[in-house]
Structures are given as structure tokens and as C-alpha cells.
Amino acid sequence: MTSISTNDLQIFLDVATEAVLAAGTVLQDFLGKLDEIEEKGRPGDLVTVADRTAETLILDILKRHTPDHRILTEETGSLGNLNSDLMWAIDPLDGTTNYAHQYPVSAVSVGLMIHGEPAVGAIYDPFRQELFRAATGLGATRNRRPIRVSSTSELSKSLLVTGFAYDRHQTCDTNYAEFCYLTHLTQGVRRSGSAAMDLAYTACGRFDGYWERGLSPWDMTAGIVILREAGGQVTAYDGSPFQMATGRILATNGSIHTQLSQALQEVPPLGRWDKG
Ligand code: IPD
Numbered sequence: 475m476t477s478i479s480t481n482d483l484q485i486f487l488d489v490a491t492e493a494v495l496a497a498g499t500v501l502q503d504f505l506g507k508l509d510e511i512e513e514k515g516r517p518g519d520l521v522t523v524a525d526r527t528a529e530t531l532i533l534d535i536l537k538r539h540t541p542d543h544r545i546l547t548e549e550t551g552s553l554g555n556l557n558s559d560l561m562w563a564i565d566p567l568d569g570t571t572n573y574a575h576q577y578p579v580s581a582v583s584v585g586l587m588i589h590g591e592p593a594v595g596a597i598y599d600p601f602r603q604e605l606f607r608a609a610t611g612l613g614a615t616r617n618r619r620p621i622r623v624s625s626t627s628e629l630s631k632s633l634l635v636t637g638f639a640y641d642r643h644q645t646c647d648t649n650y651a652e653f654c655y656l657t658h659l660t661q662g663v664r665r666s667g668s669a670a671m672d673l674a675y676t677a678c679g680r681f682d683g684y685w686e687r688g689l690s691p692w693d694m695t696a697g698i699v700i701l702r703e704a705g706g707q708v709t710a711y712d713g714s715p716f717q718m719a720t721g722r723i724l725a726t727n728g729s730i731h732t733q734l735s736q737a738l739q740e741v742p743p744l745g746r747w748d749k750g
Pocket residue numbers: 520565567568569570571636637638639640666667668669670688689693
């Protein structure tokens with residue numbers, strides 16, 4: 475088993491930071507200048523030249539600094555040293571639908587898993603120039619200043635965020651009933667269109683909690699480290715240990731975790747809770 479020191483984590487965090495900042499310039503350059511937007515198969519699942527160019531740039535940086543690591547990317551798949559205990563999970567453009575519509579809510583997400591556990595993460599929003607970073611034991615920052623989750627302790631006073639996966643046309647597990655029920659129980663539920671930003675915003679207290687299904691490791695790895703290091707909690711919907719392979723995440727400030735978990739387990743069918 476590879477052993478990793480604090481110094482190694484700091485080096486990997488700096489590599490992740492270099493990668494997200496470089497990719498961020500690509501996203502800024504292409505916004506509003508796309509000639510072609512492709513669908514990847516499922517309706518609404520888009521890819522653009524910005525996704526591909528940003529990913530190539532990130533891959534160049536990672537291969538130069540950490541040539542012996544495994545890499546998993548959204549657009550290219552699995553590459554590098556497939557036997558390594560260290561795996562980068564890369565989303566070159568999280569929020570592609572927003573981006574394709576020139577709605578500037580998107581980010582670059584670069585995370586590193588060590589022995590399957592999220593351990594290093596950098597998320598960069600080039601439109602607000604916000605850089606979120608963390609590594610296990612080193613704390614979480616926004617633009618190099620420490621961040622912390624909110625102190626909201628009542629679900630009824632919380633602001634939440636969620637999302638709807640691209641397979642929503644092929645599954646009954648759409649998240650629509652959860653969205654309506656939690657809208658009813660809280661001060662509001664937002665849908666930003668970027669899972670990475672949802673986790674980063676929960677980490678710095680703008681949201682109190684986030685849940686979503688149908689996600690991939692590149693959507694979550696960096697954000698999970700940032701949220702945990704900011705004092706947040708990440709589990710499965712029912713409060714059991716988080717498992718990346720399920721694609722399902724419940725991530726909160728910790729204080730509302732049990733209440734949100736409970737609510738997600740008792741969601742009635744659409745419309746059934748409405749007193750009117
Ligand atoms: C998507 C975003 C969105 C989430 C989707 C993701 P993409 O990633 O994170 O918020 O709801 O499930 O696939 O396609 O924009 O990289």
C-alpha cells in the first residue's frame with residue numbers, strides 16, 4: 475500500500491490547483507463562442523470544444539507532475555497507471571448545460587482519491603474567480619481563506635440544493651418527488667446545474683445541504699474533500715457510509731444531516747403531502 479505524507483498531499487493539492495486554474499482560462503475563452511454543441515447519447519447530456527480542450531490541458535498537467543497515477547476523466551475515461559492506489563477524478567467542465575446556454579454557473583473539478591477515499595480537491599469557478607481547495611487534514615479554503623459550513627440546525631430554516639441526472643427520461647428515480655417534498659419542508663431548494671459547485675457552496679455555508687443521485691466520481695471527489703474539511707458530513711441518503719459507486723450523495727453542514735436523511739427516507743409520492 476502506498477503511504478502518503480502531508481507534504482505529498484500539499485504537492486498534489488498544488489498540482490490540482492494548477493490544473494483547475496489552467497482549465498478555467500479555457501472556459502472563459504470559449505464562453506459564448508461555441509460553434510457546435512454535441513449530445514453524448516442521452517438527451518441533454520452535452521459536450522463542447524470547451525470540455526475537450528480543458529480536459530486535454532488538465533491531462534497534460536497531471537501526466538507531467540504525477541505520471542504514475544491513475545486518471546479517470548469524464549470525456550476520456552480511464553487512463554494512466556491502472557494499478558495505482560492514487561486516482562485523479564476529473565471534470566473539466568461541471569455545468570455543461572449552463573455553459574452551452576451561456577449561463578455562467580460552471581466550474582472545473584479536479585479531485586484525487588487515495589485507496590478509494592477522496593483526499594485532495596480543487597474546484598475553480600472562472601466566472602466568479604472562486605477557488606475552493608482542500609486536502610485531508612489540511613483544511614478547506616475559498617481563495618486561500620479558511621471556510622466552514624453553516625450553523626443552521628433546523629431543516630425548516632435551511633436552504634438546500636439538488637440536481638437531476640441525465641437518465642431522468644429513462645428512470646422512475648427522477649428526484650422530482652424529493653425536490654417537491656423538500657421545497658415544502660425548507661426555506662427553498664435550488665438547482666444550480668453544477669454538482670461540484672453545490673458541494674463547494676455547501677462547504678462555505680451558502681447552502682446548508684445537498685443531495686443528488688446519478689453522479690459520477692468526477693462530479694463528487696473534489697467537492698467531498700472540500701466539504702468534509704470544512705466541517706460537513708457526507709453519507710448515503712440513509713446516513714450509512716457514503717459509497718462512490720452508488721452515485722448517490724447526502725452532503726450537509728452536519729447539523730441538519732439526520733433531519734434531511736429522515737426526510738429523504740419518507741418522501742411521499744408527488745402531491746400527497748399538499749394540504750391545499
Ligand atoms: C452535471 C452537473 C449537474 C448534475 C448532473 C451532472 P456535467 O455534470 O453536475 O449539476 O445534476 O447530474 O452530470 O454534465 O455538467 O458535467
